[in-house]
Amino acid sequence: MEYIVKAEQLVYEYSPPTSDDEKAESQAPILALNGIDINIKKGEFLAILGHNGSGKSTFAKHINCLLQPTSGTMWVNGISTANEDMVWEIRQSVGMVFQNPDNQIIATIVEEDVAFGPENLGVPPAEIRKRVDEALATVGMTEFAGNPPHHLSGGQKQRVAIAGILAMRPDIIVLDEATAMLDPNGRKEVMKVAKQLNTDEGITIVFITHYMDEAAQADRIIVVSDGKIAMEGLPSEVFSRITELKKIGLDVPQAAEIAYKLRAKGVNLPKSIVTGEHLVEELVKCRLS
């Protein structure tokens, strides 16, 4: 099995910011990641779930060498992220989309922003032009190529950010809570593009979120809590462990919860229900039989 990202016993600690009335030495360093082992398969759509401060974003930043592990190792495409000579290669193959759509657009025109990444890589001008046009077409933003970014909606800005990464020809795209600041429509747009890139272009997607309905659409879910992996498995497996999820402060998709409660009442429903459509389908079946 080929793993595109591999983390072994990843630990990341930092000293908390100290205020004046607290003594620096009295504070123990905080463990943001506490021994994480993750293998991500090539072409996989992985969702990482966790509440605020669980360490999911910290993990994401390790994939792109934005953070270096305190101990343990992270490999991307077989290269250790601690290898300083390979930082730019790793950053080229791992694209990051961040939470705030406004704070990751650099240029004053959409197409110039998409060109920013390949320009940094030293791609020849004609090739950049081609890549920019392709990337914008892929995310469905061609008609906005000449627009200033501040007139776009949140979802459109995130699609531009994704296009900017696509133009760098990455193997993996990490969406670090990229939908957290968007309205429901924007979230759907981003999710749609991410799924499309995964199925059509074979790009590995790491989708970090705290929205359950988004995680439910992934191939696999990893639940992170307090810097550790709490659960791992198919969406249907993870969401059937409702009590555990609730214990670490996470919700389950509404459909899974209803199915769970109905099961408790004696209705015969399979444990794999995650989406509303599936629930309706099973309920209709129950009624018929």
Place this chain on the structure above:
Amino acid sequence: MLKVTIGQYYPADSFIHRLDPRMKLFCTMAFIVFIFFVNNFLGYAMAFVFIVTVIAVSKVPIKFLLRGLRAIFFIVIFTAVLNIFFTAGETVVLDWWIFRITLEGLLNAGRMALRLVMLIIGSSILTLTTTPIQLTDAIEFYLKPLKKIGVPAHEIAMMMTIALRFIPTLIEEMDKIMKAQMARGADFDTGGIVKKARSLVPLLVPLFISAFRRAEDLALAMESRCYRGDVGRTRMKQMRFASRDFAVFCVILVFVAMVFVLNYIAALYGIW
């Protein structure tokens, strides 16, 4: 929503719009410098015809240009008035109490006002017909030779681009903060200048904090997109001089030559 006119771009497809930004920047600079060399009526007439032609070719509506002039109207009037009263001269037009207006003073005032107006129009034409990013590229081009003595040309250009990119974002944010504070009873509209200025302080503090946070996010995003200064960096849009740029270069050379020729003729025949 607040309105910002700095570096405002008027999108159109004209000869001036299509010019290379480097040539446009050079010509504007030349025009601004040599407008101060003009010292006679003939020269002003020529410069006026020149600028009117440029405006016509640029397809920028006069309304747009005049709107830009409104902001400096006060400065023009102020300079003119100073010149009227503080120019020594012999031909007295009006002498009343401590005021003494001379013909020379009036001429000087008129000249100064004309210069200022043409200077503003000239630079407005530049910003109205050039996108900020093109302008930045042009500035980077001219700063490049200074790299050898340690001027960070690329970084300066990048800073300007980012500043331009974030002006609308920060204005929007300021608007939001203002509304949030107004909703809680803050008053920005009444009171004298001092009170108004003071009411801005609680506005600027959150704005600055958020700007710093944005800067941090942006730095991270740039780094993750392989930004490492201008090391091995290419550009998607290459700037190329076309024949029209050389034509314009010739026109500006003729303009400069005319300024000196007309100055000479004026001195010869005593034209003011």
